[in-house]
Amino acid sequence: MPVHGRLSRIGRTVAAGVAAGLLALSATPTASAATIPARINLLSSDCPSTVQQGQDSGCVTELQTLLNATGAALDVDGDFGPATNTAVLAYQSSKGLTADGLVGPATKAALYYKDPTVPIDLRTLNCPVQLEASENDGCVTELQNKLRANGASLTVTHVLDTATTNAVTAYQSSHGLSATGLVDPPTKAALYGDPAPQQPADLGSGRYAAVVNFAQQAIGQNIQYVWGGGHEDGAFSFGPSIGICDDYTGAISPCPADKWVGLDCSGFTRWLYWRTGAGDIGQTTRDQVVNPRFAKVTASTAIPGDLIFFGSSAATVHHVGVYIGNGLMINAPFTGTYVRQDTVASHSDLLGYYHLTA
Numbered sequence: 001m002p003v004h005g006r007l008s009r010i011g012r013t014v015a016a017g018v019a020a021g022l023l024a025l026s027a028t029p030t031a032s033a034a035t036i037p038a039r040i041n042l043l044s045s046d047c048p049s050t051v052q053q054g055q056d057s058g059c060v061t062e063l064q065t066l067l068n069a070t071g072a073a074l075d076v077d078g079d080f081g082p083a084t085n086t087a088v089l090a091y092q093s094s095k096g097l098t099a100d101g102l103v104g105p106a107t108k109a110a111l112y113y114k115d116p117t118v119p120i121d122l123r124t125l126n127c128p129v130q131l132e133a134s135e136n137d138g139c140v141t142e143l144q145n146k147l148r149a150n151g152a153s154l155t156v157t158h159v160l161d162t163a164t165t166n167a168v169t170a171y172q173s174s175h176g177l178s179a180t181g182l183v184d185p186p187t188k189a190a191l192y193g194d195p196a197p198q199q200p201a202d203l204g205s206g207r208y209a210a211v212v213n214f215a216q217q218a219i220g221q222n223i224q225y226v227w228g229g230g231h232e233d234g235a236f237s238f239g240p241s242i243g244i245c246d247d248y249t250g251a252i253s254p255c256p257a258d259k260w261v262g263l264d265c266s267g268f269t270r271w272l273y274w275r276t277g278a279g280d281i282g283q284t285t286r287d288q289v290v291n292p293r294f295a296k297v298t299a300s301t302a303i304p305g306d307l308i309f310f311g312s313s314a315a316t317v318h319h320v321g322v323y324i325g326n327g328l329m330i331n332a333p334f335t336g337t338y339v340r341q342d343t344v345a346s347h348s349d350l351l352g353y354y355h356l357t358a
Helices: 056-068 081-094 104-113 140-151 162-174 185-192 205-219 265-275 285-289
Strands: 295-296 307-310 318-327 328-331 340-341 348-354
Touching: 056 081, 056 104, 081 104, 140 162, 140 185, 162 185, 205 265, 205 318, 205 328, 265 285, 265 318, 285 307, 285 318, 285 348
Parallel strands: none
Antiparallel strands: 295 348, 307 318, 307 348, 318 328, 328 340
16 A cells, blocks of 8 residues: 555655664575564564564564574574574674663664665666765765766765755766656666666466566565555556555654665556556556456456455455465565565455456
């Protein structure tokens, strides 16, 4: 979601370094992935105020994943045992925190902090598909460094300010790009000397298997749910973006959506289908469920790659996922979670299965 309306992107500001790490995070699971509790953001109300030894949950899975990103070598199993406690103590000591093994607000904040002075490759899922005005993070630092390397007289402020936008416009004009000032995929490609991006080829009947394949890949890419994420406009603007806080009702307070990079449920399905050459299937769940290119099918005739919508009617639809067969779907569930596999039955208000016919 959000489920309706044009998504506002005016006045967004981005505080430095609060987005959870995406591709940079690593894990070393030993148990079957199906038995490991799904990651839950530690800042979510679904996690206790203090995560500590003896607990077994998705909050611990998240903690172990974040600790491994700092150099720990934990088995990610969701079980806060002695090894995890030792890693927490070491991390707290390294950050000048009280080394008590209790993962409270200070330790959580430190684990999620991303230094805006550290550049982030603009082509990764750590950066929004299109950088935002006033964004303040390592993506902007990378952009400013790239512009300076191309002759711009620019101070590295880590903030996408007017001076940086003007430098982007000048760079685009000098490199035969559309001089919009927007840091979009064509501009990113030029900055790295990569080939210009092309529209995905239409895979036709092969699109359904491709949607499933892309969705399965996304599970391993640590893409977090972000309210309003994935709804930019433009030919190459599909994919993770900074979200919005309009109508936000998530489990983390205050609203983090306008500071995080990720996708909401319909932004996720929109991105997947665009990558198969199907074009834009619609920005919101409501746009997608009433798209005349989709036909409602029965559960028995649905195939992997079809969409599954939830709600009492098309007017009240509130969630969408990708059907992968055997009663399972891949989706971006809600704030505090990452793209993951769930059962279709995990929602009680199934609206139906929908197949893209053209």
